[in-house]
Amino acid sequence: MKNSITTISALLMVAGQMLAQNETDALRYSQIGFGGTARSSSMAGAFGALGADFSSLSSNPGGLGLYRTSEFSITPLANYQSTTSTYAGTPSDAQQMNLNMGNLGIVFAKNIDKESNKSGWKFLQFGVGFNRLADYNAQTTISGVSPTSQLDVYRDQANGYYPTDLDPFSTGMAFNTYLLDTIPGTGGNQYKNPLAPGDKVNQYKSITTSGGYDEWVFSVGGNYENKLFLGGSIGLPTINYHENTSYLETAVPGNTSTFSSMQYNQSLATSGTGVNFKIGAIYKPLEFLRVGLAFHSKTWMSMSDSWNASMASSFSGADEWKSSTAYSPDGSYNYSLTTPGRIIGSLGLIVGKYGMIDVDYEYVDYTQASLSSADAGAFDDANKAIKTNFTRTGNIRVGGELKLRPMSIRLGYAYYGSPYSTAGNNDGGRNCITGGLGFRHKRVFVDLAYVLTMSQSNYYLYDASYMTTTGPAVNSSSTSTYMLTVGLKFDNKPRERRQRRVPPPRPW
Numbered sequence: 001m002k003n004s005i006t007t008i009s010a011l012l013m014v015a016g017q018m019l020a021q022n023e024t025d026a027l028r029y030s031q032i033g034f035g036g037t038a039r040s041s042s043m044a045g046a047f048g049a050l051g052a053d054f055s056s057l058s059s060n061p062g063g064l065g066l067y068r069t070s071e072f073s074i075t076p077l078a079n080y081q082s083t084t085s086t087y088a089g090t091p092s093d094a095q096q097m098n099l100n101m102g103n104l105g106i107v108f109a110k111n112i113d114k115e116s117n118k119s120g121w122k123f124l125q126f127g128v129g130f131n132r133l134a135d136y137n138a139q140t141t142i143s144g145v146s147p148t149s150q151l152d153v154y155r156d157q158a159n160g161y162y163p164t165d166l167d168p169f170s171t172g173m174a175f176n177t178y179l180l181d182t183i184p185g186t187g188g189n190q191y192k193n194p195l196a197p198g199d200k201v202n203q204y205k206s207i208t209t210s211g212g213y214d215e216w217v218f219s220v221g222g223n224y225e226n227k228l229f230l231g232g233s234i235g236l237p238t239i240n241y242h243e244n245t246s247y248l249e250t251a252v253p254g255n256t257s258t259f260s261s262m263q264y265n266q267s268l269a270t271s272g273t274g275v276n277f278k279i280g281a282i283y284k285p286l287e288f289l290r291v292g293l294a295f296h297s298k299t300w301m302s303m304s305d306s307w308n309a310s311m312a313s314s315f316s317g318a319d320e321w322k323s324s325t326a327y328s329p330d331g332s333y334n335y336s337l338t339t340p341g342r343i344i345g346s347l348g349l350i351v352g353k354y355g356m357i358d359v360d361y362e363y364v365d366y367t368q369a370s371l372s373s374a375d376a377g378a379f380d381d382a383n384k385a386i387k388t389n390f391t392r393t394g395n396i397r398v399g400g401e402l403k404l405r406p407m408s409i410r411l412g413y414a415y416y417g418s419p420y421s422t423a424g425n426n427d428g429g430r431n432c433i434t435g436g437l438g439f440r441h442k443r444v445f446v447d448l449a450y451v452l453t454m455s456q457s458n459y460y461l462y463d464a465s466y467m468t469t470t471g472p473a474v475n476s477s478s479t480s481t482y483m484l485t486v487g488l489k490f491d492n493k494p495r496e497r498r499q500r501r502v503p504p505p506r507p508w
Helices: 002-017 023-030 038-042 054-058 061-066 150-158 171-176 317-322 378-390
Strands: 068-086 091-111 121-133 139-146 201-224 228-251 259-286 288-297 299-315 324-327 331-338 340-351 355-367 369-371 391-404 407-416 430-441 444-459 475-492
Touching: 023 331, 023 378, 038 054, 038 430, 038 444, 038 475, 054 061, 054 091, 054 121, 054 201, 054 228, 061 121, 061 201, 061 228, 061 259, 061 288, 068 121, 068 139, 091 201, 091 475, 139 299, 139 475, 150 171, 150 228, 171 299, 171 324, 228 299, 259 340, 324 369, 355 475, 369 378
Parallel strands: none
Antiparallel strands: 068 091, 068 475, 091 121, 091 139, 121 201, 139 201, 201 228, 228 259, 259 288, 259 299, 288 340, 299 324, 299 331, 331 369, 340 355, 355 391, 391 407, 407 430, 430 444, 444 475
């Protein structure tokens, strides 16, 4: 009975230690960016006081109130992601390319400005569709030589547990592949690994991620006296995230032990659905000036993880017979995630028929993220880490459009502040440089956008306390996003049925 209780506890512990279900993943799903249409993205998402763009339904729904005609838009996109990792003085490069959909939506606008309408409301709007707000497609490789090993971590994690009680997703597999062994005379719950004092290992890790954060929006808006534009959205976000990692250690020439290599492979799949609410307003005090304000509620997500792992070892010389492979059971866990709300303030200038400029400031408190489940206390450590490691921050977006009818030229810049309370080298901030072109002809519009996103962060292959000599890997990432929006404006008024003209009778 004791062993069963210990095994259940170990499984719950693993649920909190896996690649998901911890503070790192709470942050991943709390960090969203600008997305949606190519027009908005080419201006770095700085559209909070401009409106009349489908992306505003996910940022400032008050922008819906500026629509005067109905509109349909669709935005395919391509991402090219590149990461350079430097670990123990060794650089490694990795790239990945993928195709996705950035936006699909339709807005209906109804003119209610009639003589019988004395309320002051000019237009009512309704919009439905989705915007992609985060993309998780990436490839990272890390390599270098280290005097410490993942096996040192496994050894210390295993100490105090009998072999039947070891974690089936890590230390249990290490024991079953002879990468851990009990020390004779210690009672059967103290361990050693096959490395000899002074041995070093080549370390290599490959991380491939895919998926995205898409938000379906259902929005209503209104135009009051052509001065005040209001809107509200119900957001239904969906998360799909997949991560495959392969970690390899091999012996360095000159080692004295028979250890040759160990490889640990892990696969993780996360899915989630949720709900949030947004309200926004844009006010036009002067013909050339617009002021925007939007409030986003927290997002409440229902999450589900599934994972499995395998481990393989190889030895040389007299111990070559120990070479073997072990497999974990399939793990799964359901839990809840709450991500922080946001406040966005915007200022827009309309330069006649020549163009416009917008500045957005977004406030986010990442300490408001939290994890929970039916297992009381399962996420106490993760939630404590969220409060300790993260902080509140501000994001700034600036964009402009120059109109050269029927063409438009657009530029933008965005900075997303670090979510970490003590940044150091692990800055976590993101810089975005954007640009694009637009074409309008009657009811058809085509927009192109290019977005370059750059970031730098630290990555620890295992527990940081074991990596004081090498330090973390420093990952410098850049993503080039190419977007194309095709849209059609249309009048949704019912057509009047044309009466057939009857010719007059012929005279006799």
